[in-house]
Amino acid sequence: MTVYRIPEQVRTLIFDIDSTLYTNEAYAFEQVDVQIRQYALEQGMSVDAARRQVSSYRENWKREHGGCVSLGNTLKALGVPIAKSIEWRRNLLEPARFLCADSQLQLALSKMAERFCLMCVTNNPVLPAQKTLAALGVERFISGIIGLDTCGVSKPHRRPFELACELSHTDAEHCVAIGDRYDLDVALPLEMGMGGILVSGAADVYVLPALFFSAGA
Numbered sequence: 001m002t003v004y005r006i007p008e009q010v011r012t013l014i015f016d017i018d019s020t021l022y023t024n025e026a027y028a029f030e031q032v033d034v035q036i037r038q039y040a041l042e043q044g045m046s047v048d049a050a051r052r053q054v055s056s057y058r059e060n061w062k063r064e065h066g067g068c069v070s071l072g073n074t075l076k077a078l079g080v081p082i083a084k085s086i087e088w089r090r091n092l093l094e095p096a097r098f099l100c101a102d103s104q105l106q107l108a109l110s111k112m113a114e115r116f117c118l119m120c121v122t123n124n125p126v127l128p129a130q131k132t133l134a135a136l137g138v139e140r141f142i143s144g145i146i147g148l149d150t151c152g153v154s155k156p157h158r159r160p161f162e163l164a165c166e167l168s169h170t171d172a173e174h175c176v177a178i179g180d181r182y183d184l185d186v187a188l189p190l191e192m193g194m195g196g197i198l199v200s201g202a203a204d205v206y207v208l209p210a211l212f213f214s215a216g217a
Contacts, residue, residue, distance in 0.1 A: 001204040003211070004186065004196040010212065012117040012170040014161065014189070015142075015205075016179030017129055021105060022136060023201035027098035031124075032071055034092045039080060053078065067183030070123050070154040086125045086149045093128035101137035104206045109141040111209040117143050117168040121160045121177075123184070125149040143168065156188040178208070 015021060019028050033051075040050035054074055061069040072085045112118060118141055122129045126147035133139040144167045151159045165172055176195035179185020186196040199205060 001200065001207075002198040004190055004198070006176060006195045006197075006212070007173055009174055010116060010176055010195065011174040012119060012164070012168040012176075013112060013208075014119045014121050014164045014175055014177045014194070016155075016177075016181070016185045017120050017122045017132055018124065019180045019201060020178065020185070020199055021138065021202060021205060022099055022102065022132070023203065024098050027095060030098065031089075031093050031095075031128075035071060035075065035085070035088050038088050038092060039075060039078070067187070068181065070184060072123055072148060072154040082148065082152055082154075089125050089148070090127050093124065093131070095128065095132040096135045099132065099135040101135070102202065103137075105202055106137050106141075108206045108209055109138050112212065113141040115212075117170065119143055119164045119168050120145045121155065121164050121185075122147050123154045155184045158188065158192065161189055161192060161194070178205070 018031065036050050036054055037047050040047045043050065054071075057074050057077060058069055072082060075085050076082055109118060120129060120133070120142055122145065124147055126145050126149055129145050129147050130139065133142055144164070146160045146163050146167070148154060151157070151163060153159055161177065165175060172193045175189070176197060177186055177189035178197045178199060180199055180201065182198050186198050190196045
């Protein structure tokens with residue numbers, strides 16, 4: 001875990017979901033690869049060729065721009081509109097096949113929800129995000145989800161984070177963004193004046209109550 005900044009007064013925690021609230025390499029791979037397989041099917045190309053195309057685009061982006069680019073923006077550059085990506089994810093993603101209730105996560109989020117408003121900002125549409133939270137058994141602790149279909153744009157983009165502030169009635173300087181990818185989940189919120197914490201998965205989320213409460217946030 002890397003703590004970049006925690007505001008003196010914290011009111012809202014904005015969580016990424018995938019590979020942040022759970023650690024499951026099989027599902028992390030599948031939710032990307034199932035879309036690549038669908039892309040291959042609709043383009044009439046082999047799955048391996050589609051994987052290479054997506055990988056090549058993302059590697060070139062990293063060399064030219066630094067950081068990483070979301071799958072949604074990658075597919076958009078390859079000719080798949082965001083609306084189509086949303087449709088694919090709604091129809092193809094089934095987190096309950098891979099995830100189950102996490103009692104440690106439930107305990108951590110329940111403690112934080114007593115003091116803070118918990119929001120989720122995800123590059124998946126709201127429906128698969130809801131399914132993921134339900135599979136983990138934590139949906140009752142989350143006050144709102146901003147998904148790809150809420151704003152029509154992928155992180156990193158200001159609008160999903162701005163909307164999280166609006167829906168939680170919190171100024172950016174009283175929010176903390178928490179996610180597993182610095183470029184997509186943390187860097188922009190820091191520029192917006194939020195706090196930021198980079199985690200490597202659910203195990204880091206388990207210890208966040210101790211971090212926040214010991215810091216007197």
